Amino acid sequence: MSDLTPDAEKSHQIKISLRTRLLTARRSLPVAVRSAADAQLHDRTTALVRRTGARSIAAYVPVGSEPGGPDLPDRLLAALPPGGRLLLPVLLPDNDLTWAEAAPADPGGPVAPVVSTDPSGPRTARSLLVAGPRGLREPAGPRLGVEAVCSVDLLLVPALAVGGDGTRLGRGGGSYDRVLARLPEPGPLVVALLHDGEDVDFVPAEPHDRRVHAVITPTGGFARRPYSPSGS
Template sequence: MSLTGSGAEPDKRGLRRRVLAGRNGFPEDDVQRAAAVLAARAQELGELSGARTVAAYVSVGDEPGTLPLLDALHARGVRVLLPVLLDDNDLDWGAYRGPGSLADVRRPGRMTLREPHGPRLGPDAVLDAGAVLLPGLAVDDRGMRLGRGGGSYDRVLARLARADVRPFLVVLLYDDEIVPRVPEEAHDRPVHAVVTPSGVRRFRTPPTPPPVV
């Protein structure tokens, strides 16, 4: 039975703690090697590598690395959009133009993020993306994703739903972060695919319901 409403969030917090504890202390060399493998695996997805615009993010710390994938997409002429965190936890976007286009941004009480410097394109820029790379901590056999809990990407997905825009949704994870069940809430949406160092797994996602007004 799926978990919804107030009971799901405490279970999500417990799963987040377990995943983050598992990631803690990954050797940097292992993180970098996995990032290179993930980039190669992810490009097996034609919906991602063949998109004209991809909204993505810059991994930090021991997250599954995204920079090799960002560079590969950029080199192929794909327009890569990266998030800029706003004060209300919504996301603006900027264009990725290579590693030199990133700046470390420190905000009180938060981890240091790497964000694109240059013109801001507005929160609606994500509507142009044919594929969206979502950060995550786990995904289950239905494609339900566990995020970090900040709500920024819930807003992105709600914005896409309101505009009736349906990009390909994909998450990068380590192999042991595919779990039997992710607790879900009413606003959660499944992804179309997960990429791990072992390979790509696609999910049969149901149609996106209309947004709650």
């Protein structure tokens, strides 16, 4: 028997249905369409980094059809000013996330090749990441702890959809709900990267859900949410 109230149970079922539909749509995107969208997201996130003057970024490492593609970490590293740093997540056994600093790959180090999604044609590049659990890619450096994300200027998070009030729909594992719940106020600017069509009017909210400050989509670009920090 469910411990959820009738309203919460209804929201939960709506989220399951929405999540299934969005995942199916993502998987059906042609490679060329996804590659072009990733390139647009790279341009828009780079512009955001430079416009905000962010010197420290925490981001995710896209897998499969997630927005941004496998080159996203490298593009973010290139967008940072001298002395800037990029933190990337490392999955813990309880599904929480600790963080490690990304650095340009050492050509002689133990790194895995990654195929670029550049629409001009596939190429093989050296990755700054190593293989992690569940098919993830992770930075190999020292683990900085779950609180490391609290001190960054900009946090880019994955999402399947974001509603008009900033409510974020994830895959259901809860990793980023924990990350967002521990951020201070005021904290970093939190932006979700989405495919076109995933910036929606409404996402059902449950007590554990957290909102984001803005979204970036390939064609729509940067769009604030109602309580976006001033000046962002």
